Amino acid sequence: MSEPMRRAAILAVGSEMLTPTRVDTNSLVITDLLNEIGIDVVFKAIVGDDRAELAAQFAHMLDRVDLVVLTGGLGPTEDDLTRDVVAERLGLPLAEDEAITDAIRKRFAQRGWKMPEINRRQAMVPRGATVLANANGTAPGLWIEAGAKGIALFPGPPREMKPMLQRVVADHLRPRAGGARLVRRVLKIAGRSESRVEEITQPVYSVWRTWTTPVETTILAAPGQIELHLSARGSDESILRDTLERAVAEILAVLPHDVFSVDGRSLEEVIGDLLRERGLTIALAESCTGGLATSRLTDVPGSSAYVDQAIVVYSNAAKVARLGVPESLLALHGAVSEPVAQAMAASVREQAHVDVGVGITGIAGPTGGTETKPVGMVCIAVAAAPATTVRTFRFPGNRELVKTFAAFTALDMVRRTILQTPPNGDWLQK
Amino acid sequence: MSEPMRRAAILAVGSEMLTPTRVDTNSLVITDLLNEIGIDVVFKAIVGDDRAELAAQFAHMLDRVDLVVLTGGLGPTEDDLTRDVVAERLGLPLAEDEAITDAIRKRFAQRGWKMPEINRRQAMVPRGATVLANANGTAPGLWIEAGAKGIALFPGPPREMKPMLQRVVADHLRPRAGGARLVRRVLKIAGRSESRVEEITQPVYSVWRTWTTPVETTILAAPGQIELHLSARGSDESILRDTLERAVAEILAVLPHDVFSVDGRSLEEVIGDLLRERGLTIALAESCTGGLATSRLTDVPGSSAYVDQAIVVYSNAAKVARLGVPESLLALHGAVSEPVAQAMAASVREQAHVDVGVGITGIAGPTGGTETKPVGMVCIAVAAAPATTVRTFRFPGNRELVKTFAAFTALDMVRRTILQTPPNGDWLQK
Numbered sequence: 001m002s003e004p005m006r007r008a009a010i011l012a013v014g015s016e017m018l019t020p021t022r023v024d025t026n027s028l029v030i031t032d033l034l035n036e037i038g039i040d041v042v043f044k045a046i047v048g049d050d051r052a053e054l055a056a057q058f059a060h061m062l063d064r065v066d067l068v069v070l071t072g073g074l075g076p077t078e079d080d081l082t083r084d085v086v087a088e089r090l091g092l093p094l095a096e097d098e099a100i101t102d103a104i105r106k107r108f109a110q111r112g113w114k115m116p117e118i119n120r121r122q123a124m125v126p127r128g129a130t131v132l133a134n135a136n137g138t139a140p141g142l143w144i145e146a147g148a149k150g151i152a153l154f155p156g157p158p159r160e161m162k163p164m165l166q167r168v169v170a171d172h173l174r175p176r177a178g179g180a181r182l183v184r185r186v187l188k189i190a191g192r193s194e195s196r197v198e199e200i201t202q203p204v205y206s207v208w209r210t211w212t213t214p215v216e217t218t219i220l221a222a223p224g225q226i227e228l229h230l231s232a233r234g235s236d237e238s239i240l241r242d243t244l245e246r247a248v249a250e251i252l253a254v255l256p257h258d259v260f261s262v263d264g265r266s267l268e269e270v271i272g273d274l275l276r277e278r279g280l281t282i283a284l285a286e287s288c289t290g291g292l293a294t295s296r297l298t299d300v301p302g303s304s305a306y307v308d309q310a311i312v313v314y315s316n317a318a319k320v321a322r323l324g325v326p327e328s329l330l331a332l333h334g335a336v337s338e339p340v341a342q343a344m345a346a347s348v349r350e351q352a353h354v355d356v357g358v359g360i361t362g363i364a365g366p367t368g369g370t371e372t373k374p375v376g377m378v379c380i381a382v383a384a385a386p387a388t389t390v391r392t393f394r395f396p397g398n399r400e401l402v403k404t405f406a407a408f409t410a411l412d413m414v415r416r417t418i419l420q421t422p423p424n425g426d427w428l429q430k
Numbered sequence: 431m432s433e434p435m436r437r438a439a440i441l442a443v444g445s446e447m448l449t450p451t452r453v454d455t456n457s458l459v460i461t462d463l464l465n466e467i468g469i470d471v472v473f474k475a476i477v478g479d480d481r482a483e484l485a486a487q488f489a490h491m492l493d494r495v496d497l498v499v500l501t502g503g504l505g506p507t508e509d510d511l512t513r514d515v516v517a518e519r520l521g522l523p524l525a526e527d528e529a530i531t532d533a534i535r536k537r538f539a540q541r542g543w544k545m546p547e548i549n550r551r552q553a554m555v556p557r558g559a560t561v562l563a564n565a566n567g568t569a570p571g572l573w574i575e576a577g578a579k580g581i582a583l584f585p586g587p588p589r590e591m592k593p594m595l596q597r598v599v600a601d602h603l604r605p606r607a608g609g610a611r612l613v614r615r616v617l618k619i620a621g622r623s624e625s626r627v628e629e630i631t632q633p634v635y636s637v638w639r640t641w642t643t644p645v646e647t648t649i650l651a652a653p654g655q656i657e658l659h660l661s662a663r664g665s666d667e668s669i670l671r672d673t674l675e676r677a678v679a680e681i682l683a684v685l686p687h688d689v690f691s692v693d694g695r696s697l698e699e700v701i702g703d704l705l706r707e708r709g710l711t712i713a714l715a716e717s718c719t720g721g722l723a724t725s726r727l728t729d730v731p732g733s734s735a736y737v738d739q740a741i742v743v744y745s746n747a748a749k750v751a752r753l754g755v756p757e758s759l760l761a762l763h764g765a766v767s768e769p770v771a772q773a774m775a776a777s778v779r780e781q782a783h784v785d786v787g788v789g790i791t792g793i794a795g796p797t798g799g800t801e802t803k804p805v806g807m808v809c810i811a812v813a814a815a816p817a818t819t820v821r822t823f824r825f826p827g828n829r830e831l832v833k834t835f836a837a838f839t840a841l842d843m844v845r846r847t848i849l850q851t852p853p854n855g856d857w858l859q860k
Binding site (some may be wrong): 016018019020021022024025028029031032035040041042043044045046047048050053056057060064113131134218220282286289290291292293294295297298299301302303304307308309310312313314315317318322352364365366367368399400403 | 435446448449450451454455458459461462465469471472473474476477478480483484487490494505518542552648650659713716719720721722723724725727729730731732733734738739740741742743744745747748752795796797802813827830833
């Protein structure tokens with residue numbers, strides 16, 4: 001068979017994914033790889049370990065798409081129905097593949113166990129199917145070609161599924177994907193709200209649809225961070241990459257200070273690289289963020305090279321005793337104030353003998369807010385040679401959101417201070 | 431119509447949910463509420479803004495279930511097809527509902543804007559449908575009864591969808607749900623791996639299926655924390671609650687020290703309550719967790735009442751300068767050692783004048799591990815009257831996982847120290 005494949009559907013099998021606590025995430029990984037080679041996922045479904053619903057949805061998919069990818073339901077128990085249902089629908093008899101039985105038996109033997117007879121079910125293969133070895137579990141995957149259709153069966157656990165998916169893409173799908181592929185770029189933006197990013201970038205990206213190689217745009221929002229996902233589709237990869245590079249440059253032109261990453265790096269990775277390149281060290285004094293900013297910074301491997309220490313001063317007494325913030329300053333301006341944030345940043349910088357000091361003080365809520373200092377108000381200072389920057393923000397949302405916004409924004413102020421970029425931001429208090 | 435409703439399907443509409451970056455989470459909320467009144471979700475699907483696929487999947491659902499819930503695709507643009515497709519399939523003519531147009535017009539007017547003509551589409555109602563007002567957006571929802579079937583159309587944004595869902599459940603579904611309902615309990619467990627919890631609880635919960643009111647069990651794993659979700663279904667709520675109470679007691683009997691929550695509270699909330707009840711205060715000295723343990727503790731509103739301060743000592747110099755950890759101790763045992771963890775806990779407790787001091791030091795990786803002190807090795811000490819507890823753990827996974835495990839386990843050691851419960855755990859270094 002050699003008709004190009006364009007349209008796929010994904011069917012996740014497992015009753016646990018019909019509960020209120022679990023989602024199917026395998027389909028995201030599958031979609032990513034299929035999109036890359038130019039195959040669209042036109043719909044997805046999730047069914048339980050239920051023969052009738054599984055058979056009905058599989059039949060529905062087979063009617064409508066070129067490629068059906070099924071995940072889950074390949075275990076050894078009576079609940080695991082995917083193999084049977086697919087073989088029955090396609091009219092393919094199942095037969096035991098001794099090589100698979102041997103491989104499963106060996107896996108058990110390695111742990112000193114005897115293979116339960118029930119595991120033989122995992123060695124049943126529909127006639128003509130290609131067996132996909134499983135390096136990380138007992139259930140093999142299957143690749144079946146039925147007329148012009150392709151059907152892939154993968155186990156549910158992601159680390160078992162992924163290597164098989166990659167193999168099916170390389171061996172069976174890429175050759176039939178018609179040469180069209182999809183390339184993505186992700187831009188990460190700090191200090192801007194989703195609607196403001198939309199407002200600023202929409203006049204730019206709306207034109208991209210009319211380009212010879214059109215570029216699609218998606219905006220994703222997290223607290224403090226907005227992502228712009230750009231994608232282009234076509235047969236010539238270098239044209240796609242050049243087109244996306246041009247699109248990235250256009251966004252950088254309208255948001256010159258706010259885009260902090262065009263290569264997938266997180267904000268803490270970007271700051272880590274900036275500090276490392278310049279041989280700088282950093283220390284933090286956190287109040288309302290409770291250690292979150294430092295925790296984010298130290299998520300980066302090797303961050304011990306530039307993160308020296310941090311002080312979480314939750315009480316006023318600790319601000320005085322630990323950091324030597326003058327009691328008079330606290331009395332005059334209150335703990336949540338620019339002078340206190342500045343004193344915290346300067347003091348931790350001096351005490352730790354580092355190049356960059358950060359001070360964060362604010363009201364995370366839900367209580368503690370007043371008319372003049374409402375919940376969500378946060379003062380952030382960054383002390384560095386040659387100067388200290390200090391700003392007051394007003395973040396939206398509940399306690400956790402305010403913490404997340406404040407920690408992220410403090411790190412972004414470190415970036416802007418090092419790069420001497422204006423401390424812009426939609427959450428700056430007017 | 432009055433046939434009981436038992437089987438539902440959920441259809442999420444929107445091309446963005448067929449990309450590699452977004453999942454449908456509305457269906458989790460919908461499943462939770464439907465399960466509560468005894469309606470099963472037998473399958474779910476996700477389609478793009480694509481008339482043919484939407485119509486085909488809706489028809490498939492209508493054939494197979496009593497209740498179809500659709501979310502998304504109710505906006506004002508040409509891409510929003512849900513209303514049209516449902517009305518067409520059911521053979522119901524659409525007519526503009528002037529009351530809806532007025533409400534939308536008012537919403538725009540409140541912001542000083544004129545309603546775009548395109549928004550009239552959102553006022554089109556299939557004949558006989560019940561309109562569900564939208565307090566948080568422009569698109570109204572719809573409830574349609576077609577023969578014995580029920581069809582609900584909700585907007586995609588969760589805060590618009592939820593109030594409508596609650597209204598449909600109360601007004602239209604609960605009366606037809608046949609009196610059966612589902613009650614859940616969640617137990618949270620610390621210090622045990624998923625497989626160990628399975629091993630210990632399986633002999634207990636497997637018997638529950640044979641009870642007059644059977645109890646279903648699901649195990650969910652997060653780093654350091656395992657959740658057991660118990661559910662029972664029936665018509666008499668007090669019997670369900672008693673049955674689940676009995677099941678909870680049986681789990682507590684086999685895991686007496688490891689279950690830390692039977693009422694939904696998180697570990698940081700449990701510790702907060704323990705500290706507050708006893709009038710205790712706490713301070714932390716964190717190394718490899720980089721502030722994460724303190725950040726978790728301060729996620730709880732009001733935690734400033736008992737969290738005094740924390741020191742993140744990433745460098746050895748900071749451990750000496752900030753905490754007075756003797757250089758000889760660092761030289762003799764190394765930074766990652768029980769004596770150093772003990773010294774950190776004792777020192778921060780004394781310096782901060784608090785009741786409980788915590789010291790955490792370990793190797794988060796990926797580098798820095800040695801044969802005797804591998805990546806994932808973490809020493810945790812809790813200093814409190816009357817005694818200091820110290821333990822060495824070996825956690826699995828990458829840097830972020832080790833940090834998460836270590837922060838969670840440190841908080842659990844605080845709980846165990848206050849309750850004088852044995853510091854058990856599957857990750858204890860032998």
